[in-house]
Amino acid sequence: MNRPSEHLPATADASSHPTGVSWAAIFAGAAAAAALSLILLLLGFGLGFSAVSPWAGNGISAKGLGISSILWLALTQILAAGLGGYIAGRLRVKWANLHGDEVYFRDTAHGFLAWAVATLVTATLVVGSVSSVIGGGVQAGAQVASAAAGAAPRGAGPAAAQGAPDDYGYFVDSLLRDDRPVAVSEDAARGTVSRIFVRSLSNGGQLLPEDRRYLAQVVAQRTNLSQAQAEQRVDEVFAKTQQAVNEAKQAAREAADSAAKLAAWSSLWMFIALLCGAFFASLAATFGGRRRDAVISLETDLQPRTVAPTPVH
Template structure:
């Protein structure tokens, strides 16, 4: 017998079927799938760690130094896609290369099974990576929403202008004008050029009452005429200015406070909207990157399977 005769059955083309050759092996090799998934998950983890390191090295707290936010965002998307392509491609290739050989299966069926091996390897690797990196992935997806919520909470906190308990029960988020801001504008109401001996001391109750009046005006969106007149009389009595000047001071202080609160609210809304868009774009690009990973895992599994089934002719001396 020719020395290469025993290799004949080993090198039968997968597209041929014989009456006496039947393969009872399973169409799925889980050992190859898990091997490819392990390699994909490990490489994905390594590349993610490298990406974090490169990203942190490109960020600087100093002004006009380091990469911009847009550059960091684009680089993150590109790196995530490359990570998926490289890791999924490696896992798919190993899953196709290490699977059992099918002898009497049609070439189309072999192609389908190789594709399935690559897809399963990608799926297992993705689930493992998601399980191990749940906190990191969750922080990426919820980071933008948390920033937006934090900005809104900041406005609500910065907008708390209630020094007394009664105001805190009736004021809304916009009516809570902000302790520091409201306190400053209330201080401007009671300023006086009189000598300390001539000026009356401004008691805490008057300031608290002025704060509550401003908080209610911010809540309703308008400074009531009676409140304006009353607050003007209190200011006129304690600062020595006439009633008309005191009421003008009240109107000007309220307008400035209203502009400050409105600007802060608009800034918070813009920050929340920007964070919402960033979160949406991150989720969409993650979806695209994962699809790329599934495609390249399936593609490279077919390449590995073809390499596995390619007959090798060993030269004999």
């Protein structure tokens, strides 16, 4: 059974060093906590990937995966921080002639510092990994951009011969537009219609009267419909296109909102998990410190006892 430190006699291994921080014990506990965190995280990744299935209806759901990830993160923090705190408390020096409350506070501080060092080391490793991934992506993008820049001079001649860039294609089409039926190729007609649709949808979804009339003319020329019927078809197709674009925008907004909520909840639960880790590290350090103070040096036990001589009368 552990005994309070204030009732223990001062032994030969009791520290008389003026500082109250055992950095060696703190770094040892932090290393143990970081190593166990890495092991448990790898195990969690393995379990998570084994539970996920690419087939619909199989494997764990997204909600179940999120809850499991949060619980595993909390368990990882509790176990790793508890181990690091216990080691930091067990390996620290023995303080002599200190009140029990002071020893308890120092043990708690040692556990907290071990957790803090382990957290900073883990965060540094994670940030370094993310930075390397981002750096690789930037380097790949730079290589693609360099290749595109090298290919641009070779393609400048054909592009100039074919006409203006797509950004100005709508205005060029408007400049060369003729109200008379003109026989154009299928590809040219599709390109003109696409540019008119893109321009109208990006301009508030309003189809200008002259564009509507020209589209109806192109449709009537290729479908043997009257001008009125062609205009009606243009209105129907443009309305369907506008509806599809609005649905895509709504889906994108919903996805962005879901991602923002997921990021917020993930941050909150990570904050709670880190707080649990700090608490259990400090608590485990007090247990380790008590076990450390319960150890009595063998040198003290094996010292020969001096027996006072009995006076002779």
